Amino acid sequence: MKRSKAAGFSKRPIGVFDSGLGGLTVVREIRKQLPQESIVYFGDLAHLPYGTKSKRQITRYSIQSIRFLLKHRVKAVVVACNSSSSAAFRYLKKYFSVPLLDVLRPAVELSACVTKTSRVGVIATQATIDSGAYEQNLKRVLQSVSVFSKACPLFVPLVESAWRDGRVTDLIIRAYLAPLKARKGDTLILGCTHYPLLKARIQRFMGSAVKLVDSAQPTVRELTALLREKGLSRSGKKRGKLQVYVNDQPRNFKRIGERFLGESLRQIRVVSLD
């Protein structure tokens, strides 16, 4: 009985949400590592961005987003937003019984493996940095670690506005990261799902000796392990479906979303959560 129920569950989609587009970098990685899985993505555009909001609001918006995904009978949920992962995840774990994964701990654990000097930098939104979640989690897995954090509030609008002038981007990167570079860490966590789109330029500024860690790969590895452990992995070779929902009219969503996703976004459905 239990096995057949799990077999039925395994065909269900994986739910992924973010305040906007950034979470599609995680979807991209799921499509790569677990191509047979179907995905329901929700972008909370009506409340975007989370990174400037309070813990209370972020928690409220996250609950609404997960409830929406649960209506689509998802078998697991990835909180593909660092602001939510750091400010709300502990509460969300208690609130929901569906298997939940955040994007913070996988990046922290990979960084703890990667660093040789135990000197780790973290860049993220103001909400994520203010929560102290990266620092706390790093210290939990690597007691000797020194953590250098920096909020980079202009990175998200820079990516979302598809800014093309490299000089401006480089100057902003320099202004934010020069103090971190001076601390001579060997690992830098990109603690926001938007930042992978600036990865090449950040790498160039930090130098090739610094290892950049983003959440997508380790999160999807953990998702794979979680699904296996619970008997929820979907088998077969057929490529899974991707359904994308947002709760506001997508302004530039398709164009920018496709850059995050790395494939064409055929249909974006606008829904109301109220």
Place this chain on the structure above:
Amino acid sequence: MKRSKAAGFSKRPIGVFDSGLGGLTVVREIRKQLPQESIVYFGDLAHLPYGTKSKRQITRYSIQSIRFLLKHRVKAVVVACNSSSSAAFRYLKKYFSVPLLDVLRPAVELSACVTKTSRVGVIATQATIDSGAYEQNLKRVLQSVSVFSKACPLFVPLVESAWRDGRVTDLIIRAYLAPLKARKGDTLILGCTHYPLLKARIQRFMGSAVKLVDSAQPTVRELTALLREKGLSRSGKKRGKLQVYVNDQPRNFKRIGERFLGESLRQIRVVSLD
């Protein structure tokens, strides 16, 4: 009877709202031109920014904001947000019976008076530019006008992050405004309440021959006329009170808000609109 009712009404505060902090530039001007008036300000931080949202969402959020102000028995409401003024104002005028003022038409009318060449530039958020409201209103008051519009999505985060590196600001200004400068307008409307904080640098780039128009002054002149016409002006020399409400925990709100307001923000009350 009618007169005494108006006399009672005249002591009531003026309501002002914006998605965040920018509207405080209008409050500053009310405090200057109408120091005896009391003001209730509401910053819709939980839904900030409006400039990336759809017309429908902006209208919804604006209705909630005005309802909040009406609970504080305001005698008039200033929609101190260009995105709301351009996307929602026509609807709001029908929806509410309280005297309502937007920040768009006063800037348009002043620009029509100021321009000698009938070549006017407009810079604003994406939502404001997409609405076409500035262009439509300019053409209504000055049929021969040529309008050049440009959305500047990085200006708001630049101001809100209190970015101090002048080189970055100047490069971003140049990238947005060079195409407008090439059109040789003699007037440039700063169509967002955040932009006055970049005024000096924008002026330097555009050159002293270009007249920059922001909404605060003409809006408050129109407010003064409206209050007089309706017998709602408050008399006396006692300085009016300023009450500031927001619906999310103010992250940097006090510090940045004081830059907009030009005076110290003693108390900011956090409320829930739900």
